[in-house]
Amino acid sequence: MITQRAIDAIEVSDLDELLRVVDGFCESAGWDELVELRARCQEAVTRGKQLWGVDEHIRYRLALEAPPSFAGPVLSEGAARFALGPLPEVASSTKTWSDLEPYIEHGPERATFAAERAVRGEFDVDDIADLPTRLQEWEPSYELATYKSDKVDAPSPKPLATKPIDLGDKPTVVADADSEGALADLVQAWTTESNGRCETITVEGSAADAVRALGLSKANMARLRTDEAFAWMAWAGASGGAHGRRRGAAAGRYGAWWAVAMLCDLDWPPDLSVFADSVNRLRFYWFDDGAPGTGWQLRLAIEDPDTGLAWSVSAVDSAD
16 A cells, blocks of 8 residues: 555645655555556546656566566556656666566567667577577667666667768769668657757768768778777767767667668568678778767767778767
């Protein structure tokens, strides 16, 4: 049973007090009481009480901190619009597939949770859509979010030291809407839900030519290993930028694979041996214009020596 204190807080819509009550139940592992509190908040919403935020916060805390038998059902309810991140990713940060699998209904959230656990290197998950459950030898240890009761930490990969390069003359720009769209999709949350902007371009030539085609007169570059490039693409694809909704590590990994498939004109779902050969022939670079980096950034140049094409994506977002 929840306390009279909690009931009184519901009736006067005291959000601060209700959040303290939630904290107390979590600290004492009062999961049944937390479920009851959520039900009472939901009932109060039908009477005009503005407690939907408390309801969402309880879902988040159950996914993050509660035992699997409590976490699984809240994932199965579907997306939590105002949580700090997608609940399958939230739960995957503290629970394994074998822990939670018996308690999640079949559906999108179950598949996403499986994909999130695959990103974390868990191999005994169910099949996930399109991508292998095991990380490939050329994939990175992806950057993962750390969720806490009131915040999420989602650091980018380590910034690279770049060196000045000669950009040369303007190259020949070509149309490649599929490839450019896949690169832009990595930062869609930045550009549609936040303050971000993104530019992509395709050229005949080298990665440096693709950077020049963006209009830069000078630039610095650094060669990236394949795993480093995938780490950056997946981090961007997972991130919501400054103000957008976070999409999760599984979505980021999927976006990175999709982008490379489009660059190399591969069928989808990808044949793993063909994909490996294709991704390993690409050359990836990080670039900048010499200005201090701030906020969220994705600045990649990619060249394919087999086709003679190169691409660049320059995306930034900020909290201002």
